[in-house]
Amino acid sequence: xxxxxxxxxxxxxxxxxxxxxxxxxxxxxxxxxxxxxxxxxxxxxxxxxxxxxxxxxxxxxxxxxxxxxxxxxxxxxxxxxxxxxxxxxxxxxxxxxxxxxxxxxxxxxxxxxxxxxxxxxxxxxxxxxxxxxxxxxxxxxxxxxxxxxxx
Amino acid sequence: xxxxxxxxxxxxxxxxxxxxxxxxxxxxxxxxxxxxxxxxxxxxxxxxxxxxxxxxxxxxxxxxxxxxxxxxxxxxxxxxxxxxxxxxxxxxxxxxxxxxx
Numbered sequence: 001x002x003x004x005x006x007x008x009x010x011x012x013x014x015x016x017x018x019x020x021x022x023x024x025x026x027x028x029x030x031x032x033x034x035x036x037x038x039x040x041x042x043x044x045x046x047x048x049x050x051x052x053x054x055x056x057x058x059x060x061x062x063x064x065x066x067x068x069x070x071x072x073x074x075x076x077x078x079x080x081x082x083x084x085x086x087x088x089x090x091x092x093x094x095x096x097x098x099x100x101x102x103x104x105x106x107x108x109x110x111x112x113x114x115x116x117x118x119x120x121x122x123x124x125x126x127x128x129x130x131x132x133x134x135x136x137x138x139x140x141x142x143x144x145x146x147x148x149x150x151x
Numbered sequence: 152x153x154x155x156x157x158x159x160x161x162x163x164x165x166x167x168x169x170x171x172x173x174x175x176x177x178x179x180x181x182x183x184x185x186x187x188x189x190x191x192x193x194x195x196x197x198x199x200x201x202x203x204x205x206x207x208x209x210x211x212x213x214x215x216x217x218x219x220x221x222x223x224x225x226x227x228x229x230x231x232x233x234x235x236x237x238x239x240x241x242x243x244x245x246x247x248x249x250x251x252x
Contacts (some may be wrong), residue, residue: 013162013170013171013172013175014172016170016171017168017170017172020168020202034232034233035232035233038202038233039233041202042202042203042204042233042237045170045202045204046205049170049204049206051167052171059155064177094237101241102240108209109174109178109209109210110203110205110206110207110209110210110211111206111207111208111212111241111243113237113240114204114205116205116240117204117205117237117240120240129196
């Protein structure tokens, strides 16, 4: 089985919940545990929030969008791949940005845990970022199929 | 969100999804109650919170820092499994008591 979807939101924090609902629905057909589902939702929430808070950093134009593309492939295991793309300022220092507890905005009570959560909850995190051009975060999770199934 | 104050104990029960959007509002509201009551014991009840990301950690950490300033203690009550995992990833779990009932 193969399936995919794409959703494009204006870079507003209230739209992060919209992405979470869409992703949950998109993967709900899989034989997936609540824990795995929550892991995926949380990781994507972090990535989309980063795009809005840091990528666009409060400067919004008509083109300030975040695009979320999700791909589902099922063979021996189910694989969920999600790309989160923005056309924002880009990440200047990826190593620094992914350091646990580092945040560029401590005054806003950011915990600096976004990338830590993505890396812990997903199997792969890939960061592709260019200064002043934008960032694409690719998150991958493999769901091992249960051996027996009640039909 | 609901709050309850009695004899030095302030309890806040949250029921929204804790992301950056909701936390931006909640931290001001909660700090208002903390400043008004200056509680000895402060409890945040997460029983009805279905989702939390790292913004929630920021929210809990910020309230803990404020409570510390007024010499109070803080307890986080009934986080779901996935929320507990997020709390345990952060260093707040070594500072704030988690209680499950």
